[in-house]
Amino acid sequence: MVALHPPYRADHVGSLLRPVELVRARESFERSEMDRAALAEFEDHAIDDVIRLQEDAGLQTITDGEYRRRNYYGGFFVDGLGGVRPGIEASTSWFYTNAAGERKGAALPQIFDRMRWTEPVHVADFEYLAQRTDRSIKITLPGPCILHFLAGRDNIDRVAYPDLDLFWDDMVDALRKEMAALYQAGCRYIQLDETAFAKFGDPVIVQALADRGDDWQDLARLYLEVMNQILAGRPENLCVCIHMCRGNSRGFWQAEGSYDLLAEVLFNELAVDGYFLEYDSPRAGDFSPLAAVPVGKMVVLGLISTKTGVLEDADDLKRRVEEAAGFVNLDQLCLSPQCGFASEHHGNPLTIDQEVKKLKLLAGLAKEIWG
Numbered sequence: 001m002v003a004l005h006p007p008y009r010a011d012h013v014g015s016l017l018r019p020v021e022l023v024r025a026r027e028s029f030e031r032s033e034m035d036r037a038a039l040a041e042f043e044d045h046a047i048d049d050v051i052r053l054q055e056d057a058g059l060q061t062i063t064d065g066e067y068r069r070r071n072y073y074g075g076f077f078v079d080g081l082g083g084v085r086p087g088i089e090a091s092t093s094w095f096y097t098n099a100a101g102e103r104k105g106a107a108l109p110q111i112f113d114r115m116r117w118t119e120p121v122h123v124a125d126f127e128y129l130a131q132r133t134d135r136s137i138k139i140t141l142p143g144p145c146i147l148h149f150l151a152g153r154d155n156i157d158r159v160a161y162p163d164l165d166l167f168w169d170d171m172v173d174a175l176r177k178e179m180a181a182l183y184q185a186g187c188r189y190i191q192l193d194e195t196a197f198a199k200f201g202d203p204v205i206v207q208a209l210a211d212r213g214d215d216w217q218d219l220a221r222l223y224l225e226v227m228n229q230i231l232a233g234r235p236e237n238l239c240v241c242i243h244m245c246r247g248n249s250r251g252f253w254q255a256e257g258s259y260d261l262l263a264e265v266l267f268n269e270l271a272v273d274g275y276f277l278e279y280d281s282p283r284a285g286d287f288s289p290l291a292a293v294p295v296g297k298m299v300v301l302g303l304i305s306t307k308t309g310v311l312e313d314a315d316d317l318k319r320r321v322e323e324a325a326g327f328v329n330l331d332q333l334c335l336s337p338q339c340g341f342a343s344e345h346h347g348n349p350l351t352i353d354q355e356v357k358k359l360k361l362l363a364g365l366a367k368e369i370w371g
Helices: 020-030 036-057 074-081 123-130 146-151 164-185 197-201 203-211 216-231 260-269 288-292 314-324 352-370
Strands: 090-097 103-107 139-142 189-194 239-244 274-278 298-304 333-337
Touching: 020 036, 036 123, 036 352, 074 139, 074 164, 123 164, 139 164, 146 164, 164 189, 164 216, 189 216, 197 203, 197 216, 197 260, 203 216, 216 260, 260 288, 298 314, 298 352, 314 333, 314 352, 333 352
Parallel strands: 139 189, 189 239, 239 274, 274 298, 298 333
Antiparallel strands: 090 103
């Protein structure tokens, strides 16, 4: 029952906590106090270390921790394609919340020009890893729907995109070309981070969408079609998984709600190989939607929280895996943290030592359950 191909029994979403030296270097770079070459030296050193961290923790999946990105989508959309400005001003309608009930406005991206794929964005990142590890390398890409989901029509320039069909054409073209370039370079494991689908179960989010003129059911169908256009015709030996996130910003989240409303559609119609699902708290609902997962698809249970440094209890995690196996075959299940540890370069409120303990717990538990 050991998984010999991705997703692996002990997997992780991708982003990892940056060492303080890299955080400071990134901030200096953003203030134009450091050039790109100097920043790259800090990134290279930190990535060399984080490769060893993952290997020592017992993980088969290796990423660069997203250390070359300001946040999970900025490297591809902002630095790679252009035409996208990262959010600065906090929204008055989209919020993040933490366990203490504190709220902060979400920064909305702005699309001010055409998004154009002119050359590979993350192939060099893959090649750097391939020279330094013999384990399976995963490259994470932002999902195609997050920009529209957050920005809405009002933040997509009408001169650049007089109609949204052109916007979606550019999005599909860019991600298809990037995935093809990664495959050509030898990458066989790609994850799309899509933070829209899991949020449709939150009535607050649904109302915010309605207030700007969007019906969530129409968006869900549109987003599914866009995803499948990107995935169509990919090589059979290219594993593509989707991470469905409810928002992750320095320990804050954006939405709550179960997967019930879209389970049948997402699990049966979305042409991915596996699903990274957040199940770290009651906010995610129960495991019953997993009954809709067809044979042949994998579910990665995100049972370990990246929002807190408190280490989970192994027996409790095993009990939850057993509970999930009541709805989908145990052989279709894997384990991971519920999200990345650092969706943006500042990271979540825990230490690297706490991160390592969680990853080792994950790897050890997977070995105990699946052998």
